[in-house]
Amino acid sequence: MTARRRFFWWLLAAAAAAACAFGVIRYRGVSGTPVDVFTAFRGPIEEIVTAVSAGTVRSDREAVLSPEAGIMGVRFVEVRVVDGQGVRKGELLARGVDPELIRETEAAQSDARTAEAALRQAEARREESLLRYRADLARTENALKQAVSEQRRAEALQRDGYLSLSEKESVDTRLSDAREAVRLSGSGASAVLAIEREIEAQSNRIAAARSRIELLVERQRKMSIVAPFSGIITKKSIEIGETKLAGSPLFSLADPSSIYIEAQIDESESSRIRVGQNCHLMPDAYQGKIFEGRISEVKQVVEVSKDVSRANVIHVIPVSPPLPLRLGMSADVEVVVGRKESVLQIPSSAIMERDGKKFAYTVSGGKIVRRDVTTGAGNWDRTEILTGLTEGEPVVTSLEQKDLAPGVRVVVRKH
Numbered sequence: 001m002t003a004r005r006r007f008f009w010w011l012l013a014a015a016a017a018a019a020c021a022f023g024v025i026r027y028r029g030v031s032g033t034p035v036d037v038f039t040a041f042r043g044p045i046e047e048i049v050t051a052v053s054a055g056t057v058r059s060d061r062e063a064v065l066s067p068e069a070g071i072m073g074v075r076f077v078e079v080r081v082v083d084g085q086g087v088r089k090g091e092l093l094a095r096g097v098d099p100e101l102i103r104e105t106e107a108a109q110s111d112a113r114t115a116e117a118a119l120r121q122a123e124a125r126r127e128e129s130l131l132r133y134r135a136d137l138a139r140t141e142n143a144l145k146q147a148v149s150e151q152r153r154a155e156a157l158q159r160d161g162y163l164s165l166s167e168k169e170s171v172d173t174r175l176s177d178a179r180e181a182v183r184l185s186g187s188g189a190s191a192v193l194a195i196e197r198e199i200e201a202q203s204n205r206i207a208a209a210r211s212r213i214e215l216l217v218e219r220q221r222k223m224s225i226v227a228p229f230s231g232i233i234t235k236k237s238i239e240i241g242e243t244k245l246a247g248s249p250l251f252s253l254a255d256p257s258s259i260y261i262e263a264q265i266d267e268s269e270s271s272r273i274r275v276g277q278n279c280h281l282m283p284d285a286y287q288g289k290i291f292e293g294r295i296s297e298v299k300q301v302v303e304v305s306k307d308v309s310r311a312n313v314i315h316v317i318p319v320s321p322p323l324p325l326r327l328g329m330s331a332d333v334e335v336v337v338g339r340k341e342s343v344l345q346i347p348s349s350a351i352m353e354r355d356g357k358k359f360a361y362t363v364s365g366g367k368i369v370r371r372d373v374t375t376g377a378g379n380w381d382r383t384e385i386l387t388g389l390t391e392g393e394p395v396v397t398s399l400e401q402k403d404l405a406p407g408v409r410v411v412v413r414k415h
Contacts, residue, residue, distance in 0.1 A: 037362075052266050067225075080092060080093055093227060105217065112209035115209060230255065233253060259325060273312065277337060291318055291319075359372045
């Protein structure tokens with residue numbers, strides 16, 4: 001190839017490169033930075049107060065179970081449940097024992113059995129003594145009647161001279177003996193009364209032993225932990241072989257059929273919160289799902305919170321949740337404190353603030369224009385614009401773009 005031909009091709013390549021560079025520069029200069037915009041429009045908007053941190057699903061019916069008062073210490077030999085297990089009302093959760101209490105119960109039961117045996121024997125002796133007393137009394141009274149009758153006949157015979165004095169004295173002696181026999185037979189009643197007193201003493205002994213047994217059994221019952229209602233064990237703090245004092249927490253039980261979400265509202269927003277206000281719930285377990293709720297309680301005391309200096313605790317009841325909410329789940333809570341109809345609005349993320357002034361970027365004539373705005377009601381998603389914008393204006397939303405400033409040439413991306 002001749003030198004003239006090589007020079008020609010080199011000049012052609014340089015011209016092509018220059019043309020490409022000029023086209024790129026011209027394209028950038030004319031088209032500008034690509035941006036996304038949102039058209040300001042009128043529509044309803046909710047004013048939201050957001051909880052300072054994620055709320056927690058809790059139960060309206062919760063209980064901490066522990067050994068009852070009056071028990072010095074319980075050693076648990078059986079634990080039947082684990083964390084997260086469902087239980088029914090009355091179900092045995094753990095069983096404790098006290099060896100000394102067992103010995104006292106066995107001794108009281110033995111005493112009761114001994115007293116019951118003695119009572120049976122005394123009742124048998126009473127029956128025997130009573131029968132013997134009645135028989136002796138009947139026999140001696142009958143003999144006395146006969147002796148009285150004989151004595152009367154003897155007196156008549158003696159008056160008529162048919163009976164000697166010695167024979168009359170013999171009849172009188174028999175009458176005297178009969179009367180003494182009746183008197184002696186009456187002592188059998190004293191023996192019966194003595195046995196009655198023994199029976200009463202044994203009955204009292206049995207009653208005392210049974211009362212003692214009932215007391216000991218009640219103390220033993222208190223060592224067995226049962227579920228006061230149906231629910232789920234949310235926490236277990238006892239293992240087999242451990243000894244626990246009265247009042248020591250063993251289990252936390254909650255009823256999952258009656259739940260609410262406990263959340264904290266910053267003290268500065270607490271005056272806007274009322275019972276009955278609607279809420280939006282966003283459970284972390286169901287990303288993208290929004291549940292509806294309603295405030296059922298606003299605590300009357302502002303509490304110190306780990307997230308903020310002061311917070312007001314609220315309870316929110318889920319309204320027909322589309323998916324199950326389990327105890328302990330977390331959920332973001334938004335309280336709807338107001339609603340406006342047909343207001344001018346733009347995305348909240350499109351509003352900037354600098355030197356105490358709020359503003360937004362719009363696009364006019366292919367360039368960025370700053371518009372100072374006054375805002376009204378709003379939430380994380382939308383904010384009401386009171387002044388500064390008009391309906392239909394394109395508001396820049398892609399603020400992550402570098403070097404966006406008033407006067408910068410831009411091109412609106414189409415979606």
